[in-house]
Amino acid sequence: MNWLHNVRRRVINTSRKPIKLEWSDARKAFVIGLKMVNMACAWHLVFEHVGGIRAVSGPSMLPTMEVEDELIVENRMVSIQSLQRGDLVTFMSPLDPTRGVCKRIIGFPGDIICVDPTGKYAPSTEHVVVPKGHIWVSGDNMSWSRDSREYGPIPFGLIKGKFIGRVWPLRRAAWFSRNFQYIDE
Amino acid sequence: MSRLAALRSSWSSLRTRWRQATSPPPIKWTLFTLFWLPMGICFTDMGYTVKTVTGRSMQPTLNPDSSTWRDVVLFDRWSIVVERKYNRGDIVALKSPYDAKLIVKRIIALEGDKVKTLPPYPDAVVEVPEGHAWVEGDEPFKSEDSNHFGPVPLGLIESKLSAIIWPWSRRGYLNEPSLPDPQDQRSPAWRAQKAEFERAARRRARVEYSGSSSSS
Numbered sequence: 188m189n190w191l192h193n194v195r196r197r198v199i200n201t202s203r204k205p206i207k208l209e210w211s212d213a214r215k216a217f218v219i220g221l222k223m224v225n226m227a228c229a230w231h232l233v234f235e236h237v238g239g240i241r242a243v244s245g246p247s248m249l250p251t252m253e254v255e256d257e258l259i260v261e262n263r264m265v266s267i268q269s270l271q272r273g274d275l276v277t278f279m280s281p282l283d284p285t286r287g288v289c290k291r292i293i294g295f296p297g298d299i300i301c302v303d304p305t306g307k308y309a310p311s312t313e314h315v316v317v318p319k320g321h322i323w324v325s326g327d328n329m330s331w332s333r334d335s336r337e338y339g340p341i342p343f344g345l346i347k348g349k350f351i352g353r354v355w356p357l358r359r360a361a362w363f364s365r366n367f368q369y370i371d372e
Numbered sequence: 373m374s375r376l377a378a379l380r381s382s383w384s385s386l387r388t389r390w391r392q393a394t395s396p397p398p399i400k401w402t403l404f405t406l407f408w409l410p411m412g413i414c415f416t417d418m419g420y421t422v423k424t425v426t427g428r429s430m431q432p433t434l435n436p437d438s439s440t441w442r443d444v445v446l447f448d449r450w451s452i453v454v455e456r457k458y459n460r461g462d463i464v465a466l467k468s469p470y471d472a473k474l475i476v477k478r479i480i481a482l483e484g485d486k487v488k489t490l491p492p493y494p495d496a497v498v499e500v501p502e503g504h505a506w507v508e509g510d511e512p513f514k515s516e517d518s519n520h521f522g523p524v525p526l527g528l529i530e531s532k533l534s535a536i537i538w539p540w541s542r543r544g545y546l547n548e549p550s551l552p553d554p555q556d557q558r559s560p561a562w563r564a565q566k567a568e569f570e571r572a573a574r575r576r577a578r579v580e581y582s583g584s585s586s587s588s
Contacts, residue, residue, distance in 0.1 A: 221411075229410035232417065267472075279527035282503035285456060320470040338501075344467030344528045 238263045240354060247332035248289060251275070251363070258355035259289075263348035273367030275350040276324065281338045289350055290334050294323035305329050308336040322346070418454060421447045422537065423465075429509030429516070430463065430476055433546075433568075434536070444538035447531035458482060458505060458526060460579070461572065463533040463546060466507065469521045476533065477507035477517050480575060484582030490519045498523070505529065506579075510571070548572075 244255045272292050280286040294300045294317045302309040317323050321340035326332025352362040425434050425443045434443045451457045468475045481487045486499050487506050500506050504523035509515025535545045549568040
């Protein structure tokens with residue numbers, strides 16, 4: 188246990204003599220600091236471009252996700268072609284670029300969408316065509332959700348990834364399924 | 373204790389074998405590069421990137437007809453991705469709302485401002501909604517901008533142009549255009565600066581600003 192002794196002697200000065208710091212110590216500390224920054228960068232890159240586990244909050248996806256205390260697995264390696272109607276897509280809010288939000292994809296470019304079946308934001312008979320390069324998204328909790336009904340279709344460029352499953356709470360851990368039924372096919 | 377000693381000796385033998393295997397310089401330098409790669413990628417992801425600008429939509433600021441080169445420019449991501457500073461008059465790179473391809477445009481107005489639009493847009497005056505910006509190219513006839521697709525969400529903007537690197541004759545930071553000194557000699561550079569100032573003034577004249585000077 189010689190190394191432990193050395194560490195202890197360096198951290199807590201047990202001898203009477205003061206420890207003399209050499210230039211090599213400063214250099215070592217600098218390299219250790221740089222390595223920690225490097226680790227933080229790697230961590231950030233993985234979360235930003237590969238995926239990870241995230242905590243979610245908010246009532247807009249209610250039966251699918253609780254208001255808080257849930258950990259969700261996110262996949263950031265998605266292409267537009269791989270997304271389908273019914274996927275839980277994550278994107279930057281068009282109202283505030285610092286906020287990430289999760290909604291369900293309802294329509295792709297060319298689809299004809301009923302703007303608001305509940306009639307809250309628009310008369311329930313109003314229909315629009317989703318423009319090129321955009322998707323139509325909606326929260327599962329239609330009565331408490333700011334989604335495409337309010338801010339319109341969102342461009343592909345805002346899309347970050349998609350939620351693929353829940354890991355916490357453990358008894359409700361599951362893969363998210365596409366709860367989407369096509370009526371005529 | 374002997375088991376621990378055996379573990380330690382096997383560990384140390386593994387370490388010596390690892391050192392021997394990675395001692396040749398090519399392997400050593402490859403591993404070194406791989407180890408420090410995350411910092412480099414993070415720098416281009418959140419810091420600064422060098423890119424070539426194609427297309428004529430930002431003429432005459434970028435890619436003027438007099439230039440035989442495509443402009444190589446420095447994009448600053450930090451002030452957009454981290455600081456979230458969006459200023460009117462900044463040239464920014466954003467993902468096109470049509471197909472998510474990167475385009476270079478100038479921010480004309482931010483949320484709350486009222487803009488007088490140019491022909492393809494259906495309304496004469498538009499108020500920029502919350503969290504959006506109005507972007508336009510400097511050359512209105514060759515640019516597909518907010519006059520076609522309307523105000524864009526700030527989230528689409530991903531970096532800000534901070535300097536021209538190449539061609540060498542036009543290198544330098546892009547600053548707020550100022551009126552040249554009327555006492556100076558009327559050189560082509562003087563006239564170019566005056567023209568740039570007048571263009572900026574015309575841009576500003578089309579916008580009715582709301583209270584805030586910048587938005588986040």
